[in-house]
Amino acid sequence: MEQGTEALKNVLAAMTSQALLEAFLVVAFAALVILAIQKVLPGIAARIGGKPRLYLLASVPLLRLVVIVVTIVVVVPILIEPSFENMVAVFGAVGLALGFAFKDYVSSLIAGLVVLYEMPYRPGDWIEVDGYYGEVRSIGTRAAEIVTPDDTVVVIPHGRLWTALIANGNDGSDDLMCVAEFHLAPGHDVGLVQARLRDAAFTSPFTKTHKPVIVVVAHRPWGLTYRVKAYPLEPRQQFQFISDLTARGDEVLSHLGVEWATVPLATNV
Incomplete structure (x- = not known):
């Protein structure tokens, strides 16, 4: 020494x-x-x-x-x-x-090198870490910055890579699946509702039409849940896209005369 x-x-x-x-x-x-x-x-x-x-x-x-x-x-x-x-x-x-x-700091620096090699997230990716969801704005040597839908900047140390679960919505691509949900009472034509919701999604100006549009149906104690899954043209349009899907789906269901389900507050939908 x-x-x-x-x-x-x-x-x-x-x-x-x-x-x-x-x-x-x-x-x-x-x-x-x-x-x-x-x-x-x-x-x-x-x-x-x-x-x-x-x-x-x-x-x-x-x-x-x-x-x-x-x-x-x-x-x-x-x-x-x-x-x-x-x-x-x-x-x-x-x-x-x-x-x-600088034990923790060095840990984050090393994790930063791992991030550049393994690329669990990149600038432009939409990720969720520790309950925070947003677009990766920048990746520094110690931490990444994400911008939430409410325009809040959250700094996430790369050290969280060792212990946290990281959900990545688009993983370096411009394909990000969005989901709009509709909760309906039973006693209607399921196939017809599926077809109309799918058609409504294809009419949205935000829909990436060369990607599949899927309508998934699930039984619930109080009725049926329809989940319309589709891709927006740009990941940054996801919230506009979900709003548009919801509005178009609501209009279609109103024309069909389908009743909405009453979902109990204690039920996890």
Whole structure:
């Protein structure tokens, strides 16, 4: 331990003001590049739709990681002589300090690398973690930011990847299934209601018509539940889409004269 401390002192003592200035300039340039990536690419993605938008958003954290790694590779030889003893002294001391002082932070950083490799969520994905549902706005080195339907930003540390269940609605694609439910009293033509609800979904301007529209029926103690499952053109349109499906389905059912079910409050529908 004492030998490691002495070696670290020697490494730090060998640094010159010129080397520190060069390292600062490299880090400052890298920070500007990262800032440009985080501003320009999401701005371009906001003007386009479909899969190109998701690909652009997903490239932001990856490019940021590449810039950080390149910066470290450039800065370390500037500050210290890249010998084996110096590398062991510096990285050993840094690792020990981080391990004790920033245990949770380091855990989130490591989880952030896992996120970039396994991609359980990407910018543009709609995810639910610990009861919070929203679109992934950005992925940082320590945490991800999601924007909820109520326009609230929630910061989720990547460390939650180890313990939390993460539900991903579209998983890197522009296909996100939406469901509109209708609770009806028994005593009607089930096949006719299914067909009319399916037709109503296809008439919505938000429906992605090349994807299937499915109407699922389930018996309940108080009647039947119809669940219309379909895909909007864009995941961001999901709430408009569900509202439109509900309105169109309500109009169709009213024309058919079907009675609505009275659902008990204590019943889990």
